[in-house]
Amino acid sequence: MKLSRRALVGGAAGAAVLAGGGWAALRRRKPPGTLAGADLARGHRLAKGGFPAPTRFEETGVVIAGGGVAGLSAAWTLAEAGFDGFTLFELEDETGGNARAGRNAVSAYPLGAHYLPVANQDARALRHLLTRLGIIVGEKGGLPVYDPYQICADLEERLFHQGRWHEGLIPRNGIGAQDRADLAAFDAAVTAFAAHRGRDGRPAFTIPAAYSSRDPDLLVLDTISFGRWLDDREWHSPVLRAHLRYAMRDDYGTEPDHVSAWAGIHYFAGRRGWAADGAGDKVLTWPEGNARLARAMAARVPGRIRRGRIVHAVARDGDRMWIDSFDVAREETVRTTATAAILAMPHFVAARVAPGEVRADKAFTYAPWLVANITVDRLPTGKGAQLAWDNVSATSESLGYVVATHQGPDARTAGTVLSWYMPLSAVEPASGRRQLLERPIEDWQSIVEDDLLLMNPDLEGAIRSIDVWRWGHAMVRPTPGFIWGAAQRAAETRPPVFLAHSDLSGLSLFEEAHYHGTRAAEAAMRHLRHPFESLL
Amino acid sequence: MADAGRPRSTSSASAPAVALLASAFVVATCGLIYELLASTLASYLLGDSVTQFSTVIGAYLFAMGIGSWCSRYVRQNELRLFVRVELLIALIGGCSAAGLFLLFPVIDHFRVALYALVLAIGFFVGLEIPLLMRILRDVEFREVVSSVLTFDYVGALAASLLFPLVLMPYLGMVRTGFLFGIANAAVALALLFVMRDAGRFRLEKLAAIFVLALLGAGFIASERLQRWAEVASYQEPVVYAVSSRFQRIVITRRGDDLRLYLNGNLQFSSRDEYRYHEALVQPALARVANPRSVLILGGGDGLAAREVLRHPGVQSLTLVDLDPDVTRLFSQTAMLTALNRGALTDPRMRVINADGFRWAREARTRYDAVIVDFPDPVDFSVGKLYTESFYRELKRLIAPGGIAAVQSTSPLVAPRAFWTVATTLEAAGLQIRPYHAYVPSFGEWGFILAANGPIAPSAPVLTGRFLDQATANRMFDFPPDMARRPAPVNRLDNQALVRLFDEEWSRYEA
Known part of the structure; x- marks a missing residue:
């Protein structure tokens, strides 16, 4: 055996290559993924116009234009009252609007709205829906009993704060005396608001918002920003303000300085969940998020839904309406004549397709959002509190992620899908939308991946794909003066046109969309003299 | 032998000579440390310490013999080869403990990896000592054999005392490995600077710095490596460890006591x-x-x-x-x-x-x-x-x-x-x-x-x-x-x- 220099040099070089290779393998590879969102082409086509003249004609009793939660709630309410003569048009290929979902080999996952708080006692129609859907399963001591499988399983939420996970969303350790004082003062104030009733006897804040008091002393809160209201009280604690910023962005996609104080307080004082077994402060959730609810409502009216139909013109014809919708598959416009029309679409779209009925109003503004579904090979971990359903970082611009498999049916899973949320609230909505349009998928994936790995370095190497979903007009923004001004005015229409959308509450919540859908359906039935028992 | 005709005084040993003898000491110490590490690790992971120690030591000494024998085929550039081999020993030996820990759960034939490593280190150490003697002889030394062997044996004593008394309790296996790898590489580098016409060894210097950096990084990251190598956290020798899709499955055995751990939690003891x-x-x-x-x-x-x-x-x-x-x-x-x-x-x-x-x-x-x-x-x-x-x-x-x-x-x-x-x-x-x-x-x-x-x-x-x-x-x-x-x-x-x-x-x- 002869040991040559070459062999030794070769050995050393080999070791170096191996070491280098190992290093390269440790460096991140970009995961695959898709870029999708509310159908931009169809939306922009609608904005551009130029649809062909109608070549097909049909007739129906009531047209519901829009298959989001409001439109589906209207359809469901009509069906519940035994009214079958309606047709629902949906622009996209799938109904559900914000409450749509995706699915891959690992799990179903939400694309937008992903939970529903336990309903207030006031929300009669919603409780009726939940009972019919098997979500409220009984009664105990006069309180509704919710199906335990659909209440968010423990642990509900955790916060990444100072390098450690803590239960809940407000840091309790490592904060100063002023922080504690401001948190307590804010808590006391919203607790008082939650119990307060206006001079008209109605609760100061409730859900649906329409049931809230009209007491001018309360409505005046809608004229200033939430930030200003907090400043006036000298609650400057960064811990409190960070939490409130999280809350405002979470529910409204909007910064506290651009949210009305009424909406800000409503977030904390409007929820009084009514349920047995101490479940009143819980939320309902499913792997696919609120798509569970949207699909259940759609399943109630299977033959009445037309997907891939762009409603582009709605006009009055005597005491009837005609609705022109473009059939994407057949590339033709269909004119549907109806005795009533429920416009269950965002207000800016309704104003565009029915200019004679709905007045465009610049006061309606919309928050752009980014949602990413991250498929991972193993469950996230971390120091401190165990993995929760909702996982939030105190320092991130994102709102953190929810875990799709948290809600079962398996007790334990290997991989999961994390639904990661970020409203683009730091810039004007229009420039946020431009960012959504122009940034390539790789940029968004890097943003998502970096953010996730800051919270969960343990997921290094476990990310299998990042699917990015863009919402240009994710939610209406409850800016000062909007809820009790423009939104109220917009709700008033002349029969047989009825509006149904959470835009009319100024709060983009399932409960509000459901309320307005139910209300419009009942108004349409009243107009058509179809007997029904009001759920409102 | 060609230099035998120009002996110099040994009373004031030159810097290269001192460096070379220091090398002998370090090589011996490190070699024995690697051997002890491999034995300890094997008995820890596989149980049956008597078998592990005697087979590892046997394999090591045998490989040294092969290395020694092979050294006769080296006819020129002894110093260059010596330094290269020393760097290789530093790299292999320094990473051995960490490598074995990390490999254990992921490979099926752990013993193959273990003995391959022991044989490689033994072979290179065996190659080193005769080379060192020849270089020393070239430089100026008289009692070459006795000097080298003295330092070799003193190094062995140092290693065998340090290992159980200081290194294991205070540094742990992974860090000890890296530390001695660093010592190995540092001596090689020092040698390069002390020797005459050191300018010829640019490649070796670079390699030495690279190896030092790598081992230094390993030493610093030892804690993290040890966490990866979670076998360290079991009380008894691990006989089986695998990560399923859902959990970490570990079986340990000490004598007739067989234990199953899932995610580190004891599920049963056969006793x-x-x-x-x-x-x-x-x-x-x-x-x-x-x-x-x-x-x-x-x-x-x-x-x-x-x-x-x-x-x-x-x-x-x-x-x-x-x-x-x-x-x-x-x-x-x-x-x-x-x-x-x-x-x-x-x-x-x-x-x-x-x-x-x-x-x-x-x-x-x-x-x-x-x-x-x-x-x-x-x-x-x-x-x-x-x-x-x-x-x-x-x-x-x-x-x-x-x-x-x-x-x-x-x-x-x-x-x-x-x-x-x-x-x-x-x-x-x-x-x-x-x-x-x-x-x-x-x-x-x-x-x-x-x-x-x-x-x-x-x-x-x-x-x-x-x-x-x-x-x-x-x-x-x-x-x-x-x-x-x-x-x-x-x-x-x-x-x-x-x-x-x-x-x-x-x-x-x-």
Whole structure:
């Protein structure tokens, strides 16, 4: 055996290559993924116009234009009252609007709205829906009993704060005396608001918002920003303000300085969940998020839904309406004549397709959002509190992620899908939308991946794909003066046109969309003299 | 020998000579340290330290012999080769402990890697010493052989004293490896600077710096590496370790004591598992008139199944365990099937790999006896298997006249957790009868019988190593320190049990 220099040099070089290779393998590879969102082409086509003249004609009793939660709630309410003569048009290929979902080999996952708080006692129609859907399963001591499988399983939420996970969303350790004082003062104030009733006897804040008091002393809160209201009280604690910023962005996609104080307080004082077994402060959730609810409502009216139909013109014809919708598959416009029309679409779209009925109003503004579904090979971990359903970082611009498999049916899973949320609230909505349009998928994936790995370095190497979903007009923004001004005015229409959308509450919540859908359906039935028992 | 004609004074040894002798010392020390590391690591991971030490030392010395013999074929550039070999030893030896730790769980033939490493290090060290002697002779030394050997043996003494007294207790194996790799490489680098015409060795200098940097990084990252190499956290030698899709499966053995750990939590010790499994299974089966069909939820080790199959009347046994890697392991490995007596491959047995919760929700069959043997409620996902919702599914799975037994943590260490399980079973509409048994490796352990009707206080039990009738009857007495106390209902949306379990056990372990 002869040991040559070459062999030794070769050995050393080999070791170096191996070491280098190992290093390269440790460096991140970009995961695959898709870029999708509310159908931009169809939306922009609608904005551009130029649809062909109608070549097909049909007739129906009531047209519901829009298959989001409001439109589906209207359809469901009509069906519940035994009214079958309606047709629902949906622009996209799938109904559900914000409450749509995706699915891959690992799990179903939400694309937008992903939970529903336990309903207030006031929300009669919603409780009726939940009972019919098997979500409220009984009664105990006069309180509704919710199906335990659909209440968010423990642990509900955790916060990444100072390098450690803590239960809940407000840091309790490592904060100063002023922080504690401001948190307590804010808590006391919203607790008082939650119990307060206006001079008209109605609760100061409730859900649906329409049931809230009209007491001018309360409505005046809608004229200033939430930030200003907090400043006036000298609650400057960064811990409190960070939490409130999280809350405002979470529910409204909007910064506290651009949210009305009424909406800000409503977030904390409007929820009084009514349920047995101490479940009143819980939320309902499913792997696919609120798509569970949207699909259940759609399943109630299977033959009445037309997907891939762009409603582009709605006009009055005597005491009837005609609705022109473009059939994407057949590339033709269909004119549907109806005795009533429920416009269950965002207000800016309704104003565009029915200019004679709905007045465009610049006061309606919309928050752009980014949602990413991250498929991972193993469950996230971390120091401190165990993995929760909702996982939030105190320092991130994102709102953190929810875990799709948290809600079962398996007790334990290997991989999961994390639904990661970020409203683009730091810039004007229009420039946020431009960012959504122009940034390539790789940029968004890097943003998502970096953010996730800051919270969960343990997921290094476990990310299998990042699917990015863009919402240009994710939610209406409850800016000062909007809820009790423009939104109220917009709700008033002349029969047989009825509006149904959470835009009319100024709060983009399932409960509000459901309320307005139910209300419009009942108004349409009243107009058509179809007997029904009001759920409102 | 060509230089023999120009000897110089040895009274003032030149810098190169000192450096070379220092090399001899360091090479010897490091070589022995690597050898000790490999032996210690092997006995730690594979057990049987006598075999490990003697085979590793034997292999090492043999490889040194080969290296020595091969050195005769080196005819020129001894210094360059010496430095290169020293750097290679630094690299291989320095990373050896960390590498073996990290490799252990991921490769099938650990011994092959172990001996390959020992042979490689031995070979290179064996090559070094004769080379060193020749270089020294070239430089200016007289008593070359005796000087080198002296330093070699002194180095060996230093290593063998340092290793057990200082290095193992203070640095640990992984860090020790890196530290001596660094020493190796540093000496090589120093040598390059001290020797004449050092300018010729630019490549070697670069390589030395690279190796130093690599080992330095390894030394700094030792802690993290050690965490990856979690075998370090077990008390007993690990004989099997694998990561399944769901959990970390580790089996350890010391003497006749075989232990299974899942995610670091002890599942059984072969010394006393019969106590646990007889107590879990026999009281339930004793209370069913003629148990034909039995369901085991969890218990992928097949030990509860072994107890069930002792009843000749049992016609079918269904075992639902999440992890196919666990059930495969316990149906194929000889030392494990000896323990469960081949229960998992018994013709009456049907093994289903599924999530227990999902399976129970979808199951429509009823069973005369259901044995619930899930891991302790250490986290929220396992905690789901102890909730009212789960027990409602369990209730549905119990045939008329049938019964269930639920392992329910320690009523002594975690009484509130134990009684939470009891309260929760009752909230799900089941009647209960709690009992407990002493299992040395777990401590005082609790179980609960649950049924859709009243449960007999006593029943004729199948006698085993642990249970006879008197013992079986005694298990149902609870002394005051374990007596029933108020406890909440454990619900999916409010997992009181996980919190109580954590609170009580961490207080106990603190």
